[in-house]
Amino acid sequence: MQLTRLRLDRFRGFEQAEWRPGPGFNLVLGENGAGKTSLLEAVHLLGHGRSFRGRVRDGLVRHGSPSLEVYAEWFDGQQRAHRAGMRHSGSSWEARLDGESVATLAELCAALAIVSFDPGSHELISGGAEHRRRFLDWTLFHVEPDFLETWRRFSRSLRQRNALLKTQPQERQLDAWDDELAEAGERLNALREQQVAQWEPLLFAELASSLPELGPPRLVFIPGWRRQERSLRVSLAAGRERDLALGYTASGPHRADWRVEFEGLPGRDGLSRGQTKLLALAATLSQAAQFAGGRDEWPIIALDDLGSELDREHQARVLSRLAATGAQLLMTGTEAPTGLEAAGISPAVFHVEHGRVGPA
Ligand SMILES: Nc1ncnc2c1ncn2[C@@H]1O[C@H](COP(=O)(O)OP(=O)(O)OP(=O)(O)O)[C@@H](O)[C@H]1O
Numbered sequence: 454m455q456l457t458r459l460r461l462d463r464f465r466g467f468e469q470a471e472w473r474p475g476p477g478f479n480l481v482l483g484e485n486g487a488g489k490t491s492l493l494e495a496v497h498l499l500g501h502g503r504s505f506r507g508r509v510r511d512g513l514v515r516h517g518s519p520s521l522e523v524y525a526e527w528f529d530g531q532q533r534a535h536r537a538g539m540r541h542s543g544s545s546w547e548a549r550l551d552g553e554s555v556a557t558l559a560e561l562c563a564a565l566a567i568v569s570f571d572p573g574s575h576e577l578i579s580g581g582a583e584h585r586r587r588f589l590d591w592t593l594f595h596v597e598p599d600f601l602e603t604w605r606r607f608s609r610s611l612r613q614r615n616a617l618l619k620t621q622p623q624e625r626q627l628d629a630w631d632d633e634l635a636e637a638g639e640r641l642n643a644l645r646e647q648q649v650a651q652w653e654p655l656l657f658a659e660l661a662s663s664l665p666e667l668g669p670p671r672l673v674f675i676p677g678w679r680r681q682e683r684s685l686r687v688s689l690a691a692g693r694e695r696d697l698a699l700g701y702t703a704s705g706p707h708r709a710d711w712r713v714e715f716e717g718l719p720g721r722d723g724l725s726r727g728q729t730k731l732l733a734l735a736a737t738l739s740q741a742a743q744f745a746g747g748r749d750e751w752p753i754i755a756l757d758d759l760g761s762e763l764d765r766e767h768q769a770r771v772l773s774r775l776a777a778t779g780a781q782l783l784m785t786g787t788e789a790p791t792g793l794e795a796a797g798i799s800p801a802v803f804h805v806e807h808g809r810v811g812p813a
């Protein structure tokens with residue numbers, strides 16, 4: 454995929470701005486607070502329905518404005534042109550894709566694929582499990598046609614069961630939702646297990662290049678219940694008393710997680726800050742590679758402030774590998790990442806200043 458045009462209205466510090474990135478590597482330079490990250494956030498918002506820095510209501514709308522607008526044009530892997538726009542007030546939104554209104558943000562997200570790595574991305578490794586679930590599900594959403602319906606069914610039945618648990622329900626009522634939840638949950642889990650198995654060799658290939666010093670990695674998937682011992686249906690029945698006391702469903706695929714272990718390293722706490730970032734980056738780039746394998750085109754790759762996140766050697770290694778893929782890269786920095794020169798890459802350079810994006 455290749456983003457060709459981005460327009461922002463009342464987005465963070467921007468009153469109105471327009472950017473036309475080129476194919477391949479793009480580097481956006483500017484001082485602290487100029488709006489570099491905001492540009493990447495805007496593309497990410499169209500592709501994920503949220504920013505990598507949180508939800509729209511957490512400050513994406515320009516202070517004093519009722520709503521923001523983001524508009525983008527891009528080519529997909531078959532060189533078909535697309536355009537999409539979104540207006541978002543923080544609580545409500547409307548969006549159009551290729552001239553038609555969209556009913557759910559998922560339609561927009563399905564059309565525009567972007568993976569982002571930013572200074573907050575270490576959370577993928579060291580933060581809460583919801584980051585890691587969302588990460589797994591992003592790939593499934595894009596490469597597995599069954600995923601969205603399965604996920605919706607699972608989420609709906611989980612919501613219903615949780616609501617019912619709070620009402621001193623009859624056994625029969627709970628039985629019905631346990632059946633439904635177990636069926637959708639087993640399916641969701643099977644998709645995730647399959648996804649993890651396909652992702653694993655791609656992740657390990659990235660790690661062999663970026664973190665060889667930690668020794669052979671192991672990827673552990675955690676389904677969210679004791680799956681080795683019991684089906685989800687049996688687990689729900691066994692946990693019913695506890696769930697009734699808690700007022701919610703304590704175990705199931707909504708508690709799924711994954712982690713990477715390295716031989717000779719006791720746990721994720723053993724990783725240095727930089728190693729945690731490298732692991733998060735390896736996860737993100739192998740996720741992009743898995744998308745590319747399933748879809749025959751690369752997602753847009755956004756690297757926010759790479760120069761301050763990784764040392765020169767690691768930057769150069771990552772950038773050389775990305776250059777070989779032909780993926781479009783959107784990078785930012787207060788100055789050019791030293792790894793670009795080391796990798797012999799000359800990006801298209803842009804400058805953000807006084808709320809405008811222009812050629813350097
Ligand atoms: N809701 C908002 N309304 C108005 N201004 C905002 C809003 N949210 C953020 N800003 C401002 O927008 C500017 C853009 O921030 P952004 O994080 O994109 O900058 P940056 O170029 O990435 O900076 P850095 O180099 O520090 O990472 C900042 O000056 C910030 O204070």
Ligand SMILES: [Mg+2]
Nearest residue numbers: 489490491758
């Ligand atoms: Mg920034």
